[in-house]
Amino acid sequence: MPNKKYMDEHVLLHTLRIELMNGKVLLYNIDGYRKEELENWLKARTDDLMEFSDDFLSFYASPDRMAFVRIAAIKLLIFCWDAAVTVPEPSQYHDHFEVTSTFEEELLIPAVIILLRQDPVPLIFSDLDPDTNFLGIDEESFSRDHFLKGGFISLPDEDGEQNYIPVTNIDCLEVARSFIYPDDMWEEMEEMRKIEDNKN
Secondary structure, eight states: OOOOHHHHHHHEEEEEEEEESSSEEEEEEEHHHHHHHHHHHHTTTTTTOSSSSOOOEEEETTTEEEEEEEEGGEEEEEOOOOOOOOOOOOOOOOTTOOOOOOEETTOOOOOOOEETOOSSSEEEEOOOOOTSSOOOOOOOOGGGGHHHHHHHHEETTTTSOOOEEEGGGEEEEEEGGGGOOEEEEEHHHHOOOOOOOHOO
16 A cells, blocks of 8 residues: 555546446546545445435546536446556546547637436537636535526526526536636645545
8 A cells, every 4th residue: 555645746547437227337547545434434424314415516626627427317326447647647538429629739628518317419618717617515515405406507608698407417527627616625625635644
């Protein structure tokens, strides 16, 4: 097992495999810390006496993405037995929806990808700025009953027209982290996490 200093300087990536009811398979790279957090979250929900409920599974995935997957859309979730890959800067992205492109050898990933129930073609939003198109939602949003049943995600399309997508129809929302957590907030959260990890 690598020591904590080594893990802080490198990212230990694992593969999270999510098989959806519609047959689609989602693969995400998650680091060792978040794998442990997610496993603990799942283990807590194997207790039938739990006093909480969630409609969405949410997590941070490399490189720099947030994913929200409706639990009712999941057939199976697996932490693969692959050997964790150690990389200084994670770059591999699994293009589940065949929506990426390249420009001068740089991989272009849409800022927001939304998979709706019973629709194999995802909604894609690419030309967005996190400052002007900040979503204003986070993990807590997806645990609020009124938002789940009657809320909307609002995003402009490439023509500048505003789109409103009902949350109740969303099976998977994948978004660049900066649209959920701005850089300054994210850096503060990461610093707090490191302090907490060093206590343990």
